[in-house]
Amino acid sequence: MNNHEIDYKLHGDDMQFVEVELDPRETVIAEAGSLMMMEDGIAMETIFGDGSQGSAGSGLMGKLMGAGKRMLTGESLFMTTFTNTGSGKKHVYFASPYPGKIIAMDLSEMGGKIICQKDAFLAAAKGVSVGIDFQRKLGTGFFGGEGFIMQKLEGDGLAFLHAGGTIHKKQLQPGEVLRVDTGCLVAMTQDIDYNIEMVKGVKTALFGGEGLFFATLRGPGTVWVQSLPFSRLASRVFAAAPQTPGGGSKGEGSLAGGLFDIIGGK
Incomplete structure (x- = not known):
């Protein structure tokens, strides 16, 4: 691998952004869509896939294959590159799309590969390959939702992941098993034995308030877990939002709601 050696600095606490020095x-x-701001002298270009193959030896079919793999993970066909075209150091800033933390991972310290949730990738040094990692048991993985298709980041450079809430890093010993809600799993090292299992017991699955599936992780290896997946936050917000016959919503007892009642003659 020939990754660019970038420097970085994390800013903020619960709504972080990363400053990358080029x-x-x-x-x-x-x-x-992850760009926050950038200094003058940085050239921005949209490309198919992640550009890890380089310009030489990578034909149209190779680029289409890379873009197609990204479609399977629910991501955009395109990625954006930011290159310092000036003579001095320049800075570009990337922000998380929702409240949470940003994790900086040096792939050279993790065997050159990390497996992460399909929407966890934020940015990386050029040369890091962003692909897909299929679950072995496709049937169970398909019904497990988030657990079916995971992203894999390969290379020897820096990669930045983002996740919701608080991030907990857990080291699993050989043979140690951890069961995680599929949405709470952020990333894991490549030596983790990963599977999707259905919750045992019909009553537990239907009335327990949790999902029907969870991820079973077996050590040795390192796992990163998030306390608040965005899907969980969004579902709670949607469920709590009052619905009106017209499809909108208004808060009961709020000033805006009272004004609407007065204007409407209620």
Whole structure:
């Protein structure tokens, strides 16, 4: 691998953003829409896939295959590169799409590969390959929702992941088993034995308030877990929002709701 060696700094606590420092000709790749701001002298370009194959030896079919793999994970066909075209150090900033934490991972310290949730990737040094990691048991994985298709990041450079709530890093010993809600799993090292299992007991599955499936992780290896997946937060907000016949919502007892009642003659 030939990843660009970028420097970085994390800012904030619960709504973090990452500042990436680029030397001349250094490049960072990022998900479309993750840019917060950038200094003058940085060239921005939209590409198919992650650009890890380089311009030489990568034909149209190879680029389409890379973009197609990203479609399977629910991500955009395109990624964005940011290259320092100036003569001095320049900075570009990326922000998380929802409240949570940003994790910086040096892939060279993790055997050159990390497996993460399909929407966890934020940015990485150019040269890091962003692909898909299929579950072995496709049937169970398919019904497990988030657990079916995971992203894999390969290379020897820096990668930045984001997740919701608080991030907990747990080291599993050989043979140690951890069962995690599929939405709470953020990332894991490649040596973790990973599977999707159905919750045992019909009553537990239907009335326990949890999902029907969970991820079973067996050590040795390292696991990163998030306390508040965005899907869980969004479902709670949607469920708590008052619905009106017109499809909108208004808060009961609020000033806006009272004004609407007065204007409407109620």
